[in-house]
Amino acid sequence: ETGVTQSPTHLIKTRGQQVTLRCSSQSGHNTVSWYQQALGQGPQFIFQYYREEENGRGNFPPRFSGLQFPNYSSELNVNALELDDSALYLCASSSGQRGTDTQYFGPGTRLTVL
Amino acid sequence: GDSVTQMEGPVTLSEEAFLTINCTYTATGYPSLFWYVQYPGEGLQLLLKATKADDKGSNKGFEATYRKETTSFHLEKGSVQVSDSAVYFCALGAWTGKLIFGQGTTLQVKP
Numbered sequence: 001e002t003g004v005t006q007s008p009t010h011l012i013k014t015r016g017q018q019v020t021l022r023c024s025s026q027s028g029h030n031t032v033s034w035y036q037q038a039l040g041q042g043p044q045f046i047f048q049y050y051r052e053e054e055n056g057r058g059n060f061p062p063r064f065s066g067l068q069f070p071n072y073s074s075e076l077n078v079n080a081l082e083l084d085d086s087a088l089y090l091c092a093s094s095s096g097q098r099g100t101d102t103q104y105f106g107p108g109t110r111l112t113v114l
Numbered sequence: 115g116d117s118v119t120q121m122e123g124p125v126t127l128s129e130e131a132f133l134t135i136n137c138t139y140t141a142t143g144y145p146s147l148f149w150y151v152q153y154p155g156e157g158l159q160l161l162l163k164a165t166k167a168d169d170k171g172s173n174k175g176f177e178a179t180y181r182k183e184t185t186s187f188h189l190e191k192g193s194v195q196v197s198d199s200a201v202y203f204c205a206l207g208a209w210t211g212k213l214i215f216g217q218g219t220t221l222q223v224k225p
Contacts, residue, residue, distance in 0.1 A: 004157075033212065042118075042203055042215030043158070056210045090157055092213075099207030100146045100165050105158040 002027060004093050004106035012112045013081050021076040021109045023091030029104075031055070031097045032074040034066060037088040037108070049074055050097040078111075086113045116141045120204050120216035127194055127223050135189040135219045137178075137204035146207035147171075147180055147187040152218070153200045161189075161202070194223045 005024045013019050025032050031050045035043035045058035049068035063079040072093070078085055088110050092103035121136040139147065146165045150158040162171030167182035176191045187204060204216040 006157075031211070035213070040218075042205075042217050043213070045212040045214070048211055050211075056212055058212065092158075097211040099209050099211055101207070101211070102148070102160060102163060103207075103213055104160065105150075107157040 004091060004104055006089075006091050006106040006109050008109060009107070010110045010112075012114065014114050015081055015083060017081050017113075018077065018079045019081060019111060021078075021089050021091075021111070023074045023076070023093075023106060025072045025074070025091075025093035026104055029093035029095050030072050031094045031101070032068055032072065033092045033094070033103055034074070034076050035090040035092065036060075037090055039087070043090055046076070048097060055097050081113045083113050086111060116145070116206055116208050116214050118204050118206050118214055118216040120202075120219050122217075122219070124220040124222055127221070129196055129223055129225050130193045131223075133189070133191040133194045133198075133221065135202055135204075135221070137187045137189065137216060139185050139187065139204075139206050141185075141206055141208070143209050144182075145209070147178070148205040148207060148213070149176070149178055149187070149189050150203045150205060150215075151200045152203065158203065194221070196223045196225055199223045 033048040034046040037043040047057040088108045092105045094101040149161040162173045164171040164180035
């Protein structure tokens with residue numbers, strides 16, 4: 001069974017650019033959640049997708065957007081990058097959208113904004 | 115709103131010492147509770163979970179009991195190893211489906 005995978009591993013962008021991060025969910029999972037983890041902090045919830053629909057959003061501006069595809073893989077897009085967007089972006093998949101459903105995390109994408 | 119508070123680190127122990135990392139939460143309803151571990155340069159790995167009051171989660175010698183009366187989910191291990199050195203996160207599974215994390219506790223185990 002393949003776990004959650006993310007690409008790319010590392011990314012360097014400059015302020016004002018746009019970035020797309022990708023996530024493949026674990027086999028059998030229909031829900032993908034995205035988190036931002038700043039250095040030395042706990043992950044912060046960005047949004048969740050359940051069966052291709054957004055199913056909740058954290059306190060992030062609209063320039064953070066996402067998609068989920070029919071195979072349940074997902075993308076996170078960030079427009080107009082700011083220095084504070086530098087962080088580890090984590091994707092997690094689960095078999096449902098409830099709080100009781102265990103979320104399994106990928107290795108993350110390290111984004112650096114210069 | 116829902117929140118999780120963990121004891122501040124770093125926690126430094128000698129090998130074979132007893133470990134406790136405190137975690138308390140504030141939540142509406144009856145959340146699930148989780149402990150995740152993060153090794154340097156990696157994503158989060160699920161360590162254990164509990165879905166209702168008095169449940170005990172356990173894995174790899176780690177244990178935590180869901181205490182509704184004290185709104186706590188403290189992580190314990192009887193004898194730590196150097197390989198347990200990592201950052202530990204307590205998290206709450208909100209009814210909305212999102213995870214709310216504490217700020218993390220760094221554990222360093224010395225030989």
